[in-house]
Structure formats: C-alpha cells, structure tokens
Amino acid sequence: MTTLTIVIGGLLIGIVYACIALGFSVSMWACRVTNFAHGHFVLIGAYVAYTMLGLGLPIYSALPFAGLITGILGMVVYRFLVQPFAPSDAGLQIALTLGVAILLENLLALVFGPDPISAGSAWSAATTVVLGEVRLSVSRLIAGGAGIVIIWGTWWLFERNRWGMAIEAAGENVAGAELTGYAGRRVLMLGFGLSTLLAGLAGVLLLPVANVSPYDAVDYTLRSFVVVLVAGQGNLRAILLTGLLVGLLQSGGAYLASTDMATVACYVLLLVALWVRRVRSGVTALGVSER
Amino acid sequence: MADPATVAAPASTVDAGPVLLDAHIASARYGKGYAALHDVHLQVSEHEVVAVVGANGAGKSTLMRALMGMVSYSGRIMLGGAAIDGLGTAERTQRGLVLIPEDKGLFPSLSVDKHLYLSSSVGRPGSWSVARVRELFPVLSARRHSAAGTLSGGEQQMVAIARALLLNPTVLLLDEPSLGLAPAVCDKLFDALKEVCRSGLAIVLNEQNPAHVLSLADRVLVLQQGRLVFEQQASQIADLAALARLYLE
Numbered sequence: 001m002t003t004l005t006i007v008i009g010g011l012l013i014g015i016v017y018a019c020i021a022l023g024f025s026v027s028m029w030a031c032r033v034t035n036f037a038h039g040h041f042v043l044i045g046a047y048v049a050y051t052m053l054g055l056g057l058p059i060y061s062a063l064p065f066a067g068l069i070t071g072i073l074g075m076v077v078y079r080f081l082v083q084p085f086a087p088s089d090a091g092l093q094i095a096l097t098l099g100v101a102i103l104l105e106n107l108l109a110l111v112f113g114p115d116p117i118s119a120g121s122a123w124s125a126a127t128t129v130v131l132g133e134v135r136l137s138v139s140r141l142i143a144g145g146a147g148i149v150i151i152w153g154t155w156w157l158f159e160r161n162r163w164g165m166a167i168e169a170a171g172e173n174v175a176g177a178e179l180t181g182y183a184g185r186r187v188l189m190l191g192f193g194l195s196t197l198l199a200g201l202a203g204v205l206l207l208p209v210a211n212v213s214p215y216d217a218v219d220y221t222l223r224s225f226v227v228v229l230v231a232g233q234g235n236l237r238a239i240l241l242t243g244l245l246v247g248l249l250q251s252g253g254a255y256l257a258s259t260d261m262a263t264v265a266c267y268v269l270l271l272v273a274l275w276v277r278r279v280r281s282g283v284t285a286l287g288v289s290e291r
Numbered sequence: 292m293a294d295p296a297t298v299a300a301p302a303s304t305v306d307a308g309p310v311l312l313d314a315h316i317a318s319a320r321y322g323k324g325y326a327a328l329h330d331v332h333l334q335v336s337e338h339e340v341v342a343v344v345g346a347n348g349a350g351k352s353t354l355m356r357a358l359m360g361m362v363s364y365s366g367r368i369m370l371g372g373a374a375i376d377g378l379g380t381a382e383r384t385q386r387g388l389v390l391i392p393e394d395k396g397l398f399p400s401l402s403v404d405k406h407l408y409l410s411s412s413v414g415r416p417g418s419w420s421v422a423r424v425r426e427l428f429p430v431l432s433a434r435r436h437s438a439a440g441t442l443s444g445g446e447q448q449m450v451a452i453a454r455a456l457l458l459n460p461t462v463l464l465l466d467e468p469s470l471g472l473a474p475a476v477c478d479k480l481f482d483a484l485k486e487v488c489r490s491g492l493a494i495v496l497n498e499q500n501p502a503h504v505l506s507l508a509d510r511v512l513v514l515q516q517g518r519l520v521f522e523q524q525a526s527q528i529a530d531l532a533a534l535a536r537l538y539l540e
Contacts, residue, residue, distance in 0.1 A: 162412040165405050169398040175361070176396035178380035179389070181413040181458060234400075 002133045006255050007248065009136060012144035014247020016205045018240045019147045020220055021227035022154055023198030029233035030158075030171045031191040033082055034093045037101035039220030041070045041196040043108060045203020046212045050117050059119060059208060063146075066200040074196025078189045101217065108214035116213040139208035146205055154198065155236050167191035168234075219263070226266050230273040245269065308337035311493050312358075312370055312388070312462045319350075319357040319364035327353040328364070328517045333495070335462055340494045342508035342525070344501075345538050350517040351497040352393055355466045358495075359383055359390045371461055387415060387461030393470055395451040399440025403431055406439060406450050410457040417459025418490065424453035427483055445476035452483070462493045469500055481506060501534040513537045 020042055027035045048069060049062035077100055086092035119139065127138050157164035166187045170177035174184035206212060227246055231238035246266055253262025312335040319328040328350045335341050343351050357364040359380050368375050370388050378386070390396075397406065407421050425432050428449040434442060439450055448468055455463060468484070469477045481503050488494065488507055498504050504511060505525055511534065513521035521537055528534050 162409055165401065165409050169401055169405075169409060172398040172400060173396060175380075175392070176398055178361075179359070179384055179392065179396045180410055180454060181381050181384040182409070183379065183381040 002135075005134050005136065006251055008134060009140055010248040010251025011244050012136070012140040012247070013209055013251055014244035015144045015147035015151070015240070016202060016209060016243075017223060017227065017246050017250075018243025019150050019202035019205060020199060021224040021231070021239050021243055022151060022236070023195040023202065024221070024224035025228045025231075025233055025236075025239055026154070026167075026198060027192060027195035028228060030167045031078075031188050031195065032088065032171050033078070033192060033195075034090050034097070035192075035195065036094050036097040036221055037077070037104060037217075038097075038195070038199055038224055039217035039222075040101050040104040040108070041074060041199035042203040042206065042220050043212055043214060043217045044070050044073070044104070045200035046207045047108060047112055047117075047203075048200070049119070049204040049207045050112070053119060059204065062204045063201055066204045067197045070200025070203070071193045071197030074199075075189050075193035077196075078192035082192065083185060083189065101221075105214050105217060112214070114214060116211040116216075117207075118211045119208045137209075143205040143209050147202070150198065150201055150205075151236065151240055157194075158236075163187075163190070167194065223266060226270045229270060308339070310334050310336050312368075312495070314358060314366070314368040316354065316357050316364050316366040316368075318366070319353055319362050321353075321362055326517065327362075328357060331514070331517075331519050333358075333512070333519075335493050335495055337493055338491045339510065340488055340496060340508050342496045342498060342504045342511045343514060344498065344504060344511060344534070345514035348516075349514040349538070351514055352466055353517070354514065355390055355392070355464050355495070355497060358388065358464060384458060385413065385415070387459070388464070389455045389458050389460035389462070390464040391451045391455045391466060391468065393466045395447050397439040397447055397451060397454075400438050402436050402438055403442070403450055404435045406454050407431070407457060410454040414458040419456040419459050421457065424456050427456075427486060428453055443476075444472050445480060448472065448480055449483070452480075452487070456487065456492075460492065462495065463487075464495045464497075466497045467499065468496075469498060469503060477503070501531045505531060505534060511537075 020038075023041070024035065024038045027033050027038065045062075045066035048066040049059050052062040052065070053059055077097075081096055081100065082093060086096050129136050129138055129141065158168060166177060166182045167190060169180070170182060170184040170187040171191065174188070177184040177187060223246060227239060227242045231242040246269070249265045249269060250262045253259075253265045312333065314331075314333045316328050316331045316333075318326040318330075320326045331350075331354060333341070333354070343354060345351050353362060356362045358368060360378060360383055361380055370383070370386055375383050375386060375388065384390075401409075407424070411421055430446055430449060431453055434446060439447060442450065452468070465484075468480060472480065477500070484507060494507070496504070496507060505528065508525040511521075511523050511525050511528060512519055515538070
C-alpha cells in the first residue's frame with residue numbers, strides 16, 4: 001500500500017468522522033446539549049443500513065430512513081428527557097444521555113447481536129479503483145463524497161436558511177427567539193433532531209468503511225468530542241479540517257503501528273490542542289499578545 | 292409619588308381610532324410569588340403612543356411581560372378584537388404584539404443581517420421592509436456582517452428595534468429603550484422612534500426619562516406598586532417637572 005493511498009483513504013474516512021462530529025457540534029453549540037449518546041445514534045444509522053443490505057436494497061436507500069429514524073428518536077429524547085429534566089445543566093445532560101446510551105447499546109446488542117458487522121461483499125460498490133499508484137475502494141470514495149454533500153448542506157442550513165438560523169438563535173436566547181416569533185423550545189427540539197439525524201446519516205456512510213459493533217458507540221462519541229474540542233464549537237470549516245486530521249491519524253497510525261495506537265494518537269492530538277489553547281489564552285491574558 | 296386617592300379619571304384615547312390592544316390584568320405573578328400587578332387596565336388605539344411610567348419595581352416591565360404571556364396572569368388580553376390569552380409568546384408575536392425587552396433579546400453571535408432575515412422571514416406583511424429599516428438606521432448596513440454581541444449598546448438597540456419593526460407589529464411594546472445608553476445616543480434613538488411614531492404605529496412605551504416620554508407619548512399612565520394610579524393625556528401635563536413628580540416624588 002502506497003503512502004498516497006493511505007493519505008487519501010485517511011482523508012476520506014476523515015470526512016465521515018467530520019460528519020459524525022458535525023452532528024455532535026450542532027447538539028453542543030446550537031442546542032447547548034452535551035449528548036453522550038451521539039455515537040449510539042451513529043450506530044443506529046449503521047444498523048439501519050445493515051438491515052437494508054440484508055433486505056437486498058442498495059445502501060444509499062438507507063440514508064433517508066436512517067436520517068428519519070434517528071432524527072425522530074432524537075426529538076423524542078429531547079422532548080421527554082432533556083427538556084423536562086436537564087434543559088441547561090451540562091452535568092445532568094451527560095448523566096441523562098449516558099443512560100440513553102446504555103439503553104440503546106443493549107437494545108442494539110439484543111436485536112443485532114454483540115459481534116461486529118460490516119457491509120462486506122454485500123455492497124455492490126465494494127470494488128477498488130486504481131489511479132496510478134493509488135488504490136481506493138469505491139465505498140470510501142462514495143462515503144467521502146456523500147459526507148462533503150452533508151457538510152455543505154449543514155453549512156447552507158445555518159448560513160442561508162431561517163430554520164438553521166432559528167436553531168442557533170434559540171440556543172443562544174430562547175426568550176429572544178420567542179420574541180422574534182419562533183417557538184424557542186420547539187426549535188431547539190428540531191435542532192437536537194437535526195444533530196441526531198446527522199449522526200444517523202454518518203452511520204450509513206460509516207458502515208461501508210468500517211466494522212461496527214454496539215460497543216463501538218462510546219468511541220465515536222469521544223472522537224466527536226475530540227474533534228469539536230480541537231476545532232471549536234460551531235466552526236464548520238475547522239470541524240472538517242480536524243475530522244480530516246483525525247482520519248489521517250487513524251489511517252496512518254493503524255498502518256504504521258496498530259488501531260489502538262491510532263486511537264491513542266487522537267487523544268494526544270486533543271491534549272496538544274488544549275495545551276496550545278491554554279498557552280495562547282494565558283499569553284493573551286497577560287497582555288503579551290493581543291493576536 | 293402620586294397619591295392613589297388623587298387619581299384622575301381615565302383619559303379618553305387620542306383620536307378615538309379603533310382600539311387595537313385592550314388588556315385587563317387582574318393580577319400577574321412570578322411563579323408562586325407575590326402579585327406584581329393588581330387590576331391594571333390598558334387600552335391602546337390605532338396610531339396612539341401610550342407611555343407607562345413609574346419608579347423602579349412599580350411593575351412596568353411585568354406589565355409588558357404579562358402582555359406577552361411571559362409571566363402568569365389572570366385577566367383578559369384582546370388584540371385587534373381577538374382574545375390572545377391562550378397563546379404563547381411566539382404566537383402573540385406572530386399575531387402582531389411585539390416586545391423589545393429591556394435586555395434587547397438579541398443573539399450575540401448572530402450577525403445583524405441574520406437578525407433582520409430571521410425577523411423578516413416570519414413577519415406579517417406590512418410597510419416595514421429591510422430596506423426601510425436600513426434607511427431608518429444606516430448603521431445596520433455598515434455593520435451588516437458584525438455579530439450582535441460586538442456592537443455598541445446603541446447599535447444593539449437599533450438592531451432590536453429594526454428586528455421588531457420587520458415583524459410589522461400591530462402594537463409595539465418598548466421596554467426601557469434608553470436603558471444604559473449615553474445621552475447623545477439616546478437622543479438619536481428617540482429621533483428615530485419619532486419617525487416610527489409618524490408612521491402611525493401604536494406603541495406602548497416604558498421609559499424613565501420624562502423628556503423622552505413627553506417627546507413621544509400621547510397618553511401617560513403611572514404605575515405604583517403594581518397598580519395604575521394616574522392616567523392623563525400628555526398634552527395636559529404641564530411640563531417635565533410635573534411629569535417627574537408623578538412618579539419620582
């Protein structure tokens with residue numbers, strides 16, 4: 001395998017990671033909810049795609065179903081758990097969504113079994129494209145392309161569409177949103193549904209490029225956390241770049257050492273980013289640099 | 292402070308146009324706490340500017356919040372002849388009862404343009420457009436891409452007023468628009484508000500500064516400890532000192 005193949009493959013997986021982190025960011029930044037079940041919504045998307053494949057349907061047909069199911073489930077979680085019990089307390093939100101995570105994890109294991117699943121050869125597009133020295137699986141190319149469309153769509157929603165703007169507005173000031181004519185709490189529920197919808201779509205894209213099991217969800221949540229903390233909340237461009245970097249680390253680390261070492265590299269990236277940010281804010285606070 | 296025993300009879304509305312807002316708040320309270328308003332009756336007619344004045348804690352902001360359904364109240368509120376008591380704040384806003392709150396209610400990280408777009412896309416059809424509010428407040432064009440949180444207090448108030456106007460309200464509620472602003476900025480703001488009044492919009496103004504009150508209001512109400520204790524046509528109030536005496540002494 002050439003270095004270029006590893007880099008391009010890593011970047012394509014990175015786009016999928018960026019999609020996963022994007023949903024997490026929408027939840028944290030726009031709705032002010034820390035959702036520790038985010039990775040489980042990703043897996044629901046992956047398992048919906050797996051079910052579609054089992055029924056002999058193309059994997060792309062899973063995108064609207066997975067989005068719909070995870071979006072509605074997210075809104076139900078927000079309306080009946082987050083909003084009444086932990087609308088603004090991050091600690092309570094983490095405890096509450098961890099409970100949801102445990103429930104979903106066991107449900108997935110009960111229904112689909114604990115063993116890892118993959119799209120495998122069942123996916124008709126699981127072939128390889130050779131461009132000179134670069135060999136790439138079509139599954140990764142399609143996942144990367146679809147990921148770019150999802151990221152662009154999310155950017156459009158928050159920059160050009162009133163409902164995206166309303167979600168961001170309600171997250172900042174619910175009363176202000178109400179006084180602008182938007183039912184703030186309902187808008188926030190839509191925003192949370194959007195974040196879980198994005199997770200479900202990312203899950204569909206993940207299945208062709210990775211093996212997944214019900215017990216991987218926490219890892220995806222934590223990796224999203226890493227991307228959002230490194231990139232900063234709501235900064236879509238930085239989220240995409242950080243997702244790509246995480247993909248590269250994951251892909252390169254797995255090739256050079258092992259999958260475990262690649263995961264460790266992600267958390268080292270987080271520590272370095274937090275350290276750099278702390279040093280920079282400390283320097284600014286001392287008035288040495290105004291940036 | 293005005294003595295409740297000397298309360299004048301309610302003044303008739305200015306040009307006796309149709310009543311747009313007719314509210315009778317028997318009581319309003321925060322949670323299960325004390326009642327902040329008692330038996331307040333407020334009528335606002337077409338083209339009329341009604342000022343509500345009173346000392347701090349008199350219940351002026353509570354009255355505004357009760358009208359918007361942001362605090363629980365007992366009573367009846369009619370807007371354009373229809374009861375709006377069962378409606379939430381967003382629905383009241385969509386029906387044309389629009390409040391600019393004391394804290395302006397802006398979204399700090401959203402740009403000026405996004406504020407205007409959010410409002411114009413949900414607003415009722417009417418004479419106020421983005422172009423018209425930009426003409427009223429030219430700074431909105433200059434700062435169109437700036438986040439609201441980075442604007443000065445005066446600019447933020449202009450965004451808040453522009454956003455409210457784009458909803459094309461039937462009745463506009465203004466809660467302490469001059470709060471925290473420098474006198475020169477305040478004067479500019481009230482010049483713009485005079486333009487808004489000339490457009491014929493019905494306004495309920497909660498304001499502490501007597502000069503600003505008399506520059507805009509057709510009718511003045513004085514609240515004292517949650518009760519309406521005085522009501523007078525602004526033209527019948529002799530001067531600023533007389534008005535200030537009504538609620539500051």
